[in-house]
Amino acid sequence: MRIPIATGGRMKDQPGYDVVVVGGGPAGSTAACLLGEAGHSVALLERQVYPRDKICGGCLSQKTIRFLDRALSLPVDLLQREGLLDFTGRGYALYIRDHRILAGDLDEPIYFTRREHYDAYLARKAGETGAELHTGAEVVAIDHARGIVTTSDGGRYSARVIVGADGVHSRVRRTLPEGIAERERWQGNLGWTLELVIPRKEVEALADERGVIRLDADLATPHLVFAVCRWGYGWVFPNKEAIVIGLGGLLSKNGSGFRDRFKAFLKLVGLSAFTDRKPAGCSLPLGNYIPTPAHARTVLVGDAAGFTGPLLGEGIFYAHRTAELAAHAIDRHLTTGAPVAGTYSTLLDRRLIPELRAETAFRNILYHGLDARMHAPLAAFVQAMKDPVIDAVQGARSFQGFQRDDELHSAVW
Numbered sequence: 001m002r003i004p005i006a007t008g009g010r011m012k013d014q015p016g017y018d019v020v021v022v023g024g025g026p027a028g029s030t031a032a033c034l035l036g037e038a039g040h041s042v043a044l045l046e047r048q049v050y051p052r053d054k055i056c057g058g059c060l061s062q063k064t065i066r067f068l069d070r071a072l073s074l075p076v077d078l079l080q081r082e083g084l085l086d087f088t089g090r091g092y093a094l095y096i097r098d099h100r101i102l103a104g105d106l107d108e109p110i111y112f113t114r115r116e117h118y119d120a121y122l123a124r125k126a127g128e129t130g131a132e133l134h135t136g137a138e139v140v141a142i143d144h145a146r147g148i149v150t151t152s153d154g155g156r157y158s159a160r161v162i163v164g165a166d167g168v169h170s171r172v173r174r175t176l177p178e179g180i181a182e183r184e185r186w187q188g189n190l191g192w193t194l195e196l197v198i199p200r201k202e203v204e205a206l207a208d209e210r211g212v213i214r215l216d217a218d219l220a221t222p223h224l225v226f227a228v229c230r231w232g233y234g235w236v237f238p239n240k241e242a243i244v245i246g247l248g249g250l251l252s253k254n255g256s257g258f259r260d261r262f263k264a265f266l267k268l269v270g271l272s273a274f275t276d277r278k279p280a281g282c283s284l285p286l287g288n289y290i291p292t293p294a295h296a297r298t299v300l301v302g303d304a305a306g307f308t309g310p311l312l313g314e315g316i317f318y319a320h321r322t323a324e325l326a327a328h329a330i331d332r333h334l335t336t337g338a339p340v341a342g343t344y345s346t347l348l349d350r351r352l353i354p355e356l357r358a359e360t361a362f363r364n365i366l367y368h369g370l371d372a373r374m375h376a377p378l379a380a381f382v383q384a385m386k387d388p389v390i391d392a393v394q395g396a397r398s399f400q401g402f403q404r405d406d407e408l409h410s411a412v413w
């Protein structure tokens with residue numbers, strides 16, 4: 001239902017919407033898509049113009065692949081046909097510094113996407129469900145009590161429900177009452193990342209034969225390297241035309257030395273020729289999820305609420321999944337009047353938070369062990385736990401006791 005709002009001065013007033021979604025990354029587009037499909041009027045407000053890039057490794061685990069198929073009717077062969085899967089592989093290599101602790105082939109492949117294509121495609125898909133897409137103007141103010149969202153070009157959008165899907169620095173979150181995001185917990189588990197995308201041809205020509213970790217000749221194997229920063233890891237991910245090299249860890253544990261650690265990581269993997277290149281930097285939630293990310297008519301999803309896997313910072317799946325849970329709560333609210341904040345929080349409590357808590361506990365064991373330089377016992381532990389841990393990362397098992405558990409994947413509609 002559309003609710004016209006009063007015109008104010010020279011502002012461009014938009015018709016009222018059931019839902020205004022702020023931010024058009026995977027979380028925002030998923031919410032817009034599902035709510036549009038359910039017949040609600042939706043405005044999706046994205047400050048950039050597609051195709052826009054987002055610093056990201058672009059790794060899609062089986063968790064995400066399964067979600068895309070089930071909830072958005074995007075099976076893997078369609079993703080392939082649409083050109084959204086840039087690279088696919090089963091190989092992997094895992095290191096603690098220069099010591100290779102695991103390597104081999106996964107049962108199920110992992111995929112890599114390019115975010116400029118992925119995000120543009122999902123936003124377009126949301127548009128096809130009837131959601132109105134407004135790009136190129138930033139949301140600058142939110143009046144939560146009246147449900148009015150104002151953009152930098154003077155647009156005013158009234159909404160019965162507001163979805164904050166505007167990423168890790170979320171303006172929507174920062175305009176909610178202080179207690180929603182406990183500041184100390186948020187800061188204590190906030191990560192920092194640096195990432196460099198190097199054309200594959202350059203890597204092939206300049207890879208340093210003396211790199212302590214020798215990347216595979218085809219540059220087709222994702223590498224994860226622990227103990228190159230504290231409470232985080234380095235990665236080398238293959239793309240079709242490029243190699244993505246990154247380093248990410250908790251800010252509170254690493255201080256300001258990230259750039260030097262990144263250079264050291266490049267040297268470790270034989271890419272010292274690229275230490276003069278300036279990597280892109282970006283914050284990343286790493287365990288600072290907000291357990292109750294909702295207040296009155298406003299809900300937060302994805303990075304805006306700190307939802308990523310605390311072990312590896314995998315966030316695309318959690319962006320999609322929290323948006324799905326929020327969309328369900330919003331649909332219930334719009335159709336039955338059930339309180340949106342309460343329904344969303346209950347769904348999170350039941351379907352997501354226990355898993356994130358268990359993953360955090362696993363992460364803490366791993367990183368405390370690395371801090372204590374217990375590399376050999378940790379290597380033995382990871383080798384012994386290889387299959388369940390890989391299954392948990394891929395979403396075939398839960399981190400809670402490494403049992404098979406479909407709570408992460410079950411439909412809510």
Ligand SMILES: Cc1cc2nc3c(=O)[nH]c(=O)nc-3n(C[C@H](O)[C@H](O)[C@H](O)COP(=O)(O)OP(=O)(O)OC[C@H]3O[C@@H](n4cnc5c(N)ncnc54)[C@H](O)[C@@H]3O)c2cc1C
Pocket residue numbers: 022023024025026027028045046047048054055056057058059060137138139140165166167168170171193194195246248282283284301302303304307308313314315316317319
């Ligand atoms: C270096 C790095 C590597 C990563 N690698 C991976 C990986 O390999 N796999 C994985 O699963 N996850 C990865 N992640 C995490 C993943 O990128 C995020 O978790 C994911 O993008 C979250 O999606 P989102 O939709 O919540 O937020 P975003 O993708 O950040 O989208 C938010 C959107 O909101 C818009 N926006 C922000 N403010 C406003 C405003 N005021 N008004 C209007 N629009 C606004 C932004 O322009 C943006 O489009 C990585 C993150 C980093 C930093």
